[in-house]
Amino acid sequence: MKFLRTLLLPLLLLCVTYPATSMAHGERAQMPQLRMRTVHWIDVQASTTKLAINEIVKIKGKFMPSEYWPHHVNSIEETAFLNIGVPGPSFVRLDSRVNGVPMIRSTSFHKGEVYDFEITLKARKVGRYHVHTVINVEGAGPMIGPGMWVEVTGDESTFQNTAKTLLGETIDLETYGLGNVMFWSALWFAVGLAWFVYWLTKCPIIVPRFKRTAELGFEADQLITPMDRRIGGIFLVLTLSLIVGGYGYAQEKWPITTPLQTGRIDIPPLDQPPTPISIKLIEARYRIPGRSFRMEFDVINGSDRPVTIGEFAAGNLRFINAKVLDVKAKDEHDLVASDALRVEGAPVAAGATQRVVIYADDAMWETERMTTMISSPDAVVAGMLSFFDDKGGRHLVEFGGPMIPDFGMVKG
Amino acid sequence: MSSVMQNNTYVSPKGPWAKLFLALFGVGILYGSYRIYQNATAFTVGLDYFSEDFQTYWMTLLYIQLPVLFGSGAAIVGWIWHTRDRHLDKLAPAEELRRYFVVLAQIMAFAVIAYLTASPFTEADAAWHQVTVRDTDFTPTHIVLFYFAIPMFIISGVVAFAYARTRLPQFANRLSLPFAVVVAGPIMIMPNLGLNEWGHTFFYAEELFAAPIHWGFVLLGWATFAAGGLVVQILTRVVELTKVVSVSEGAESSRAVAVGVSV
Amino acid sequence: MKAIDNPASVSAGQHGLSSAIEQRKAYVQVDLLVIPLIVLLFMGIFSFHFALLVGDWDYWVDWRDRRWWPLVTPLALSVLPGVFGFLLWDKLRLPLGGTLTILCLTLAAWISRYLNFHIFADFPMNFVWPSTYIGLGLILDCMLLLTRSFFWTGLFGGFAFGLLIYPLNWSMLAPFQVPLELNGTMLTVADLMGYEYIRTAIPEYVRIIEESTLRTFGSAVTPLTAVFAGFLNILNYWFWLWIGYLGAKALWIRKIV
Numbered sequence: 001m002k003f004l005r006t007l008l009l010p011l012l013l014l015c016v017t018y019p020a021t022s023m024a025h026g027e028r029a030q031m032p033q034l035r036m037r038t039v040h041w042i043d044v045q046a047s048t049t050k051l052a053i054n055e056i057v058k059i060k061g062k063f064m065p066s067e068y069w070p071h072h073v074n075s076i077e078e079t080a081f082l083n084i085g086v087p088g089p090s091f092v093r094l095d096s097r098v099n100g101v102p103m104i105r106s107t108s109f110h111k112g113e114v115y116d117f118e119i120t121l122k123a124r125k126v127g128r129y130h131v132h133t134v135i136n137v138e139g140a141g142p143m144i145g146p147g148m149w150v151e152v153t154g155d156e157s158t159f160q161n162t163a164k165t166l167l168g169e170t171i172d173l174e175t176y177g178l179g180n181v182m183f184w185s186a187l188w189f190a191v192g193l194a195w196f197v198y199w200l201t202k203c204p205i206i207v208p209r210f211k212r213t214a215e216l217g218f219e220a221d222q223l224i225t226p227m228d229r230r231i232g233g234i235f236l237v238l239t240l241s242l243i244v245g246g247y248g249y250a251q252e253k254w255p256i257t258t259p260l261q262t263g264r265i266d267i268p269p270l271d272q273p274p275t276p277i278s279i280k281l282i283e284a285r286y287r288i289p290g291r292s293f294r295m296e297f298d299v300i301n302g303s304d305r306p307v308t309i310g311e312f313a314a315g316n317l318r319f320i321n322a323k324v325l326d327v328k329a330k331d332e333h334d335l336v337a338s339d340a341l342r343v344e345g346a347p348v349a350a351g352a353t354q355r356v357v358i359y360a361d362d363a364m365w366e367t368e369r370m371t372t373m374i375s376s377p378d379a380v381v382a383g384m385l386s387f388f389d390d391k392g393g394r395h396l397v398e399f400g401g402p403m404i405p406d407f408g409m410v411k412g
Numbered sequence: 413m414s415s416v417m418q419n420n421t422y423v424s425p426k427g428p429w430a431k432l433f434l435a436l437f438g439v440g441i442l443y444g445s446y447r448i449y450q451n452a453t454a455f456t457v458g459l460d461y462f463s464e465d466f467q468t469y470w471m472t473l474l475y476i477q478l479p480v481l482f483g484s485g486a487a488i489v490g491w492i493w494h495t496r497d498r499h500l501d502k503l504a505p506a507e508e509l510r511r512y513f514v515v516l517a518q519i520m521a522f523a524v525i526a527y528l529t530a531s532p533f534t535e536a537d538a539a540w541h542q543v544t545v546r547d548t549d550f551t552p553t554h555i556v557l558f559y560f561a562i563p564m565f566i567i568s569g570v571v572a573f574a575y576a577r578t579r580l581p582q583f584a585n586r587l588s589l590p591f592a593v594v595v596a597g598p599i600m601i602m603p604n605l606g607l608n609e610w611g612h613t614f615f616y617a618e619e620l621f622a623a624p625i626h627w628g629f630v631l632l633g634w635a636t637f638a639a640g641g642l643v644v645q646i647l648t649r650v651v652e653l654t655k656v657v658s659v660s661e662g663a664e665s666s667r668a669v670a671v672g673v674s675v
Numbered sequence: 676m677k678a679i680d681n682p683a684s685v686s687a688g689q690h691g692l693s694s695a696i697e698q699r700k701a702y703v704q705v706d707l708l709v710i711p712l713i714v715l716l717f718m719g720i721f722s723f724h725f726a727l728l729v730g731d732w733d734y735w736v737d738w739r740d741r742r743w744w745p746l747v748t749p750l751a752l753s754v755l756p757g758v759f760g761f762l763l764w765d766k767l768r769l770p771l772g773g774t775l776t777i778l779c780l781t782l783a784a785w786i787s788r789y790l791n792f793h794i795f796a797d798f799p800m801n802f803v804w805p806s807t808y809i810g811l812g813l814i815l816d817c818m819l820l821l822t823r824s825f826f827w828t829g830l831f832g833g834f835a836f837g838l839l840i841y842p843l844n845w846s847m848l849a850p851f852q853v854p855l856e857l858n859g860t861m862l863t864v865a866d867l868m869g870y871e872y873i874r875t876a877i878p879e880y881v882r883i884i885e886e887s888t889l890r891t892f893g894s895a896v897t898p899l900t901a902v903f904a905g906f907l908n909i910l911n912y913w914f915w916l917w918i919g920y921l922g923a924k925a926l927w928i929r930k931i932v
Binding site: 079080081083084085086087088089090091092093094095102104105106124125134136138142161163164165166167169171173174175176177178180181182184185188189191192193195196199200203204205206207208209210212213214220221223224228229232233235236239240242243244246247249250251253254256257258259260261262263 | 699701702703705706709710737739740741765766767768769770771774775777778781782785796797798799800801804805807809810812813814816817818820821823839842843845846847848849850851852853854855856857858859860861862863864865866867868870871872873874875876878879880881882884885886896
Binding site for chain 2: 690691692693694695697698700701702704705707708709711712713715716718719720722723724726727728729730731732734747758759761762766783786787788790791792794795796873874875876877878881883918919922923924925926927928929930931
């Protein structure tokens with residue numbers, strides 16, 4: 001016991017003293033290639049980062065399923081569901097939409113298509129939560145988007161969540177039906193327990209009955225008394241009556257019900273002009289000692305303005321070209337490197353085709369475990385480039401291709 | 413034995429109630445504390461295996477509990493073996509009956525641990541994985557369930573088995589197949605983790621709890637269906653040991669008790 | 676491996692308890708040890724077995740559909756009543772296998788649902804309550820007591836066991852299938868709870884519930900499923916009785932092979 005005390009006391013103390021913040025996560029365990037080649041999340045933001053119980057936070061932004069979706073991973077074009085990554089129902093989801101269509105049930109998304117989404121959450125539990133957007137893909141798992149810290153304060157006991165049925169009744173979803181469930185559960189439990197107790201009144205039952213049953217052999221049914229049979233008959237009638245009665249009661253009280261609703265939702269595509277810029281990846285090398293990703297492209301600028309690269313994003317990591325964009329991390333876990341993108345060979349003049357080299361150098365490659373890409377059996381990467389013209393117009397272009405690691409062992 | 417009376421008769425021994433309650437109290441404290449700890453820290457520092465907090469608050473536990481449990485399990489079983497009864501042929505029936513009560517008390521402790529492990533802690537794992545993103549094989553519910561609760565389950569089964577094997581003649585002279593199966597089930601749950609984690613890692617992305625990937629556990633849980641055979645083995649011998657041999661009027665009345673019903 | 680059914684008695688002779696009173700004391704000791712032990716084992720084993728075979732259908736109210744829940748549940752649910760029902764009846768003539776095992780499951784389920792799904796994972800209790808099956812156990816036990824036959828119990832009791840799951844639970848489930856509207860879509864209350872109370876790793880498509888077919892003739896879904904479940908469960912119950920018969924064998928072997 002002394003040992004246990006020594007072991008457990010410090011742990012229990014930690015429980016009490018540790019701040020109640022919840023990181024959502026799991027994304028760092030996923031293979032970097034899969035994070036880079038599944039869903040690109042764009043401009044994801046929360047309407048507020050601090051709210052009280054019952055208040056609303058809207059998470060909105062865009063996403064694009066990658067054109068380089070790995071063939072061995074179940075496709076997002078089959079079955080997918082727009083979800084939220086929070087630990088348990090700390091919020092309730094009041095609405096979620098993709099291109100304006102409610103996402104109550106599952107759907108499918110097309111690779112290469114950009115979707116708008118918006119999720120409306122109502123705060124339910126006090127705490128500080130790292131809220132992630134997630135798209136669950138059947139057979140592939142959760143595609144986790146960027147996380148944002150959202151702090152919920154207030155009094156949980158004031159939380160309210162009501163709904164109005166089509167029969168005109170307003171119900172409290174936190175407690176609806178529970179009294180009825182507990183009544184019937186307790187009733188059945190009492191009946192079952194009564195049956196058990198009846199047999200326990202014959203105690204001691206184990207050894208005497210075991211002995212007698214063995215002695216009587218084929219005649220062991222003699223152990224059953226007429227009283228037992230009467231009780232058995234009564235319980236059988238009681239049970240069947242309760243089932244029939246309970247069913248009748250429910251039919252009477254809730255005459256109108258419908259089956260659980262399911263089925264897929266279709267989403268019409270957004271009306272978007274095609275991007276005038278196309279790129280071809282020439283080479284992608286990741287230099288491990290410098291945590292530096294060097295990529296070389298041919299950029300074909302089909303627009304009528306000069307463009308340069310303002311941002312490179314891959315696997316939720318954002319590398320910003322500070323000369324073009326001013327983006328600051330929203331919180332300590334926002335995966336933004338504000339000045340980590342070096343661009344050579346840009347801007348690309350209107351109508352020109354030009355070789356551009358970019359360098360994305362930051363320790364995030366390491367801390368977010370993206371460097372484990374060298375241990376993948378499929379060393380192909382993908383990323384999203386944001387091109388900006390001289391008027392601030394943005395063009396999103398995805399690229400992908402093989403990645404060559406540079407271990408820093410070869411000079412030159 | 414003090415309980416042996418004249419003419420080879422004896423009074424009924426009692427079950428080891430004080431020790432049993434003490435053991436159950438210990439188990440309760442241990443499981444209860446772990447549960448409180450889990451409740452307080454799983455959703456705060458238990459969500460990201462790769463965070464420093466996770467290593468401090470959760471992996472440390474794993475590194476402590478595995479060797480401690482393995483060491484104490486081996487020590488208890490070693491002690492049971494070392495102090496085995498070397499003269500089982502001379503065992504007095506009263507003492508044998510007492511030992512049956514001891515082994516039943518040990519199986520009771522096994523049952524308490526089985527319940528805690530298989531119900532609240534298993535379903536804590538279900539609840540957890542259905543609301544979070546599984547990151548590695550080591551999650552706050554796995555560390556408790558697979559590397560604490562199930563080893564405890566194994567130890568409690570093996571202890572009862574070893575006790576019977578070293579102190580009860582019928583279990584020492586032969587091997588009870590049902591008892592061996594009941595104890596082997598939990599033991600096999602540990603290697604079956606290989607299937608579980610392999611499946612979750614390579615081909616099973618969702619957290620449907622009734623999924624085929626989990627059926628290996630069910631199959632091994634069914635090992636306890638052999639408990640019936642063990643009950644029969646124990647009761648058969650208990651019936652022999654609880655015979656009344658005095659020639660007083662007690663013999664007659666014993667029959668009425670034995671039948672347990674009005675005939 | 677050589678099985679020996681009757682190991683030689685280790686000690687024979689005149690040894691024995693001194694009186695019927697002492698004998699009764701010994702019997703009481705066994706009862707006090709064995710009955711709680713059985714209850715705890717049933718709670719543990721049944722809960723484990725049921726979680727891993729039925730699990731989600733019993734965890735979430737938005738999984739209890741008309742087609743799969745009433746079919747899958749009895750098949751998993753009648754395993755322990757079969758196995759331990761055989762033991763308790765054949766060895767002790769106690770018709771408790773159905774009720775006691777399911778009573779234990781129910782108790783364990785409420786404890787776990789409250790501790791894990793409500794306190795730990797924060798779901799409201801009305802979203803994660805366990806269904807009730809105690810009535811089904813009672814039917815099996817009463818049938819066994821009245822017919823004193825595993826055959827008739829399987830035929831009638833096993834059938835009723837599968838048939839009655841839905842009506843037995845309807846008194847609790849019905850209010851959760853009242854329709855409402857959310858953003859232009861019709862849902863049941865249960866669907867709405869499933870949508871609102873976020874489950875990160877159980878997306879909507881994981882639910883294994885009824886989807887209509889062109890040959891689903893409206894409301895025939897529930898009765899058809901019930902009758903099919905009843906039929907399957909007759910065979911299922913008999914099969915698990917047989918497993919119970921095997922499990923109750925007092926087999927001895929010479930050594931671990």
